[in-house]
Amino acid sequence: MELSAVSETALWTLYQRSVEARRPDPLLEDPKAVELVERIDYPFAERFGTSDFQAQLQALRVACFDREVAGFLAREPRGTVVCLGEGLETQFWRVDNGRAQWLTVDLPESVSLREKLLPPGPRQRYLAADATDLAWADEVDRDRGVLVTAQGLCMYLRPPQVRALISGCADRFPGGSLVLDAVPRWFGRLTLRGSLRTHGYQAPPMPWAMDADEQAKLRTASPAVSAVRDVRPTGGRGLVGALLPLALVLPPLATRRPSVTVLEFAERPDRS
Template sequence: MTDASVLTGVPQTMLWTLHNRATEALRPDGWLQDAEAARIYQSIPYDYDRDFGRPDGSHATRSAMFDEALRPWLTAHPGGTVVELGCGLETQFQRCDDGQVRWLGVDVPEAIAVRERYLPASERYRHLGVSALDPAWLDTVDQSRGVFITAQGLFMYFEEADVRRLVTLIAECLSEAQLMFDVIPKWYSRKTVQGLWRTPHYKVPPMPWGLDRHEIAPLLRSWSPRITRVSEEPYRRFRTFPALLGPTISKLPWLGRHVPSVVRVEMAQL
């Protein structure tokens, strides 16, 4: 099994997101209940603060927003399938499991190797060690009771052409599906491409795909006529300054376009 401490590049970001989620879960006033994230976090001998700095709550609030969208869908689609693209060490299955859902976690082989060390596969949670861009995962999806696809902290690491190919392929291959992912604004994308150091010891991987909020729905709708609805919502809360100003800024007419957001896409056959 792969040791988490040897991860580099995009797979290493699974430790960054774990840092933010688990530290939030460990707070007495935390807004994310995630005992499994806390367990894994405390089990990995890694200097999180050195590499990632002070936790800001961003990934915790993102996960909470994904949970809030998924739980009603699970109620409406008992026994449905959730596909978690770029699953890393995310513990959404453990937080939302209703005893019926079928779950597929997709990530590159080195990430799956780390995941299985702390979160073994089970009868209703399968792992597949391929890139989200590899269409092979689509062949394993049971569509009979509905499909909900999540991609937390993933699409920004792809080029726009790759995201478009993947989204349109999902729309073409699945009779009905919902897709949820997060988007970073263009200014932040540019910073990462130019070289963004989170701390003196950790350089954020380039995130070439960024969109401002007003661009999201028109662009996605132009990709496929099978995309029937697009909605987006800015992140609800942060812990650190100046990020904690984000929810207020998101309400301003022009500045509000330039904050990160969570996007939900509904697809249907014509």
């Protein structure tokens, strides 16, 4: 299939997870990613290069999302996980509890590719739609808890779209939460200048970026955002493992790092 630049990032992240998962000491167990890379006829290494550093960083970021989803499923075993812009993410096979409902919302070309490579099971639904059009919210079962993830999505949106997405989720899922990630501003500027290229791969422009010390500002997107929480990576190997604790607390790295954020939504007041 011919993929757009943003949709091709699904192959990049898939490959990074598989590189990490193939190690004897992986930070992320992801046999489904390894299986997919072996099945897909695509020049992954030639296109993206192979970097232990990149694979580690990707695994650490993904593990932040996994922890949040696993925690949600522990509290709401039959809850609904909505994955926006999921691409070829294999989180379902890493953290599913056997009872939750999963809804993937992604662009038609991405859903078509996902359906071919990762056919949905009985508790999975794939919806071809624009994640920024909140019409997909009508497809969500809200009888139990709802967790929305936007992993590797928001940086490709415009700032007003990000605020509208947060506001829309806060309004439609009272008592729920949204987990999203952001690249720091310096990184976003590099992508806008077309300065991030490895081997044959050019990183797409990322119009929305946020430094880690700006997370609290996300609360201004809606009065229904009741709390904002930073999800910090843990672990790492070698130099990454040694420097990560320092990078999380020492300026300027602590404020100019990628971030994963949880937005919690207030319950709707009982008007009875």
